[in-house]
Amino acid sequence: MSRHTIPNLTDGHGASARFSSSSTNIVKNTRELRVYNKMRIIDLLRSREMLSKAEISKALDLSFATVSNLCNELMEEGIFKSAQRSAQSGGRPSELLSLNVTARTSLCIDFTYKTEVRLLLIDLHNNPIAEKFVSYSSDSSTPELVSYCVQGFHELLTEAGLNQEQFLGATVVIPGLYDEETGGVVNSTLPILDNYNLALVMSKMLELPVQMENDANLAALAVSMQGESQRYDNALFIYIGEGLGLGILSHSGVIFRGARGFAGEIAHIPLGHSNFACYCGNAGCIEGILSNSGIEHELLAQGNPAEFVGKLLGKLTSILVNMMDPQAVFIGGDKEEFLSQALPYAQQEAAQRILLQRYRDVPIILSLDVHNLFYQGASELLIRQWLLK
Numbered sequence: 001m002s003r004h005t006i007p008n009l010t011d012g013h014g015a016s017a018r019f020s021s022s023s024t025n026i027v028k029n030t031r032e033l034r035v036y037n038k039m040r041i042i043d044l045l046r047s048r049e050m051l052s053k054a055e056i057s058k059a060l061d062l063s064f065a066t067v068s069n070l071c072n073e074l075m076e077e078g079i080f081k082s083a084q085r086s087a088q089s090g091g092r093p094s095e096l097l098s099l100n101v102t103a104r105t106s107l108c109i110d111f112t113y114k115t116e117v118r119l120l121l122i123d124l125h126n127n128p129i130a131e132k133f134v135s136y137s138s139d140s141s142t143p144e145l146v147s148y149c150v151q152g153f154h155e156l157l158t159e160a161g162l163n164q165e166q167f168l169g170a171t172v173v174i175p176g177l178y179d180e181e182t183g184g185v186v187n188s189t190l191p192i193l194d195n196y197n198l199a200l201v202m203s204k205m206l207e208l209p210v211q212m213e214n215d216a217n218l219a220a221l222a223v224s225m226q227g228e229s230q231r232y233d234n235a236l237f238i239y240i241g242e243g244l245g246l247g248i249l250s251h252s253g254v255i256f257r258g259a260r261g262f263a264g265e266i267a268h269i270p271l272g273h274s275n276f277a278c279y280c281g282n283a284g285c286i287e288g289i290l291s292n293s294g295i296e297h298e299l300l301a302q303g304n305p306a307e308f309v310g311k312l313l314g315k316l317t318s319i320l321v322n323m324m325d326p327q328a329v330f331i332g333g334d335k336e337e338f339l340s341q342a343l344p345y346a347q348q349e350a351a352q353r354i355l356l357q358r359y360r361d362v363p364i365i366l367s368l369d370v371h372n373l374f375y376q377g378a379s380e381l382l383i384r385q386w387l388l389k
Contacts, residue, residue: 045097101127119153173378178214309342
């Protein structure tokens with residue numbers, strides 16, 4: 001993921017703030033204002049290679065004295081590093097500051113694979129430091145799976161030469177929904193996780209703060225930040241994998257989870273084959289087509305499967321756009337080559353069905369390497385919580 005300035009922050013429960021000079025109403029006293037400005041400076045340095053204190057002062061509209069004091073604190077804490085800029089016209093060289101990207105790190109535990117878990121240690125630019133795949137068998141119990149992950153984490157720590165104290169926490173990526181009321185995983189494509197309070201158990205065993213998040217939500221967060229010219233505050237991510245999921249970024253780039261965490265459950269919209277008997281007990285669910293197994297079936301059943309699946313995907317997209325009015329819709333999945341063939345049909349179908357087209361242009365974009373988006377979003381979620389502290 002390219003380096004970027006984070007325009008919006010979330011505390012994991014829907015609260016958000018924008019780091020700008022107009023946002024100082026979120027602070028109540030001098031101490032909070034110092035912390036707020038400190039986090040703004042860190043956020044700015046995430047987007048730049050190096051900056052002087054004077055450049056930071058100008059960029060954030062803060063006094064040089066304030067910036068100098070806060071940057072000195074960040075240097076003492078090891079979050080910033082110092083370098084020298086060559087002197088101009090015989091003057092004194094200026095001190096440049098850069099981010100120590102491993103001063104704070106994150107752990108991503110990705111359960112979106114069938115028989116293994118992907119563990120990643122991630123730096124402040126959302127780049128991986130080290131990764132490991134932990135295998136498990138179909139008869140493994142959930143506690144056994146958790147213990148495998150904990151062991152893998154400690155092995156990665158040793159490999160990377162990091163200390164546990166550097167970690168902001170861990171994000172568990174789940175192929176399902178997280179019930180914020182009970183703490184359990186529900187409606188997952190990985191039955192071993194269902195109705196198990198994974199965050200609580202993981203947190204105790206890892207001795208880290210742990211949060212759970214749906215895979216499509218994290219992908220939506222990740223793609224919304226890619227590049228200065230491609231930043232979206234309102235975006236949708238349709239993920240086609242073992243199941244069908246939807247990630248929703250609402251106003252100001254906050255993940256929309258709904259009242260209980262169940263928002264984005266689109267798999268059972270009845271746009272599929274009428275004779276398809278879904279595990280939910282109904283027939284005709286769209287996930288019967290828009291999923292890995294569904295696509296494999298259509299490859300054998302259709303003369304032009306890309307057109308058939310693409311048009312259905314376009315109908316689904318038009319429904320979502322007409323309901324939620326996003327700036328962009330991203331599509332990603334395990335079968336990237338097939339989705340790239342289906343995308344033009346989806347774009348054409350959606351264009352015909354999206355209302356008020358002359359007032360808006362909603363791009364429909366294929367995102368590649370979707371599993372990498374999961375860990376980038378997982379890291380970003382933890383960093384935003386830290387910046388909002």
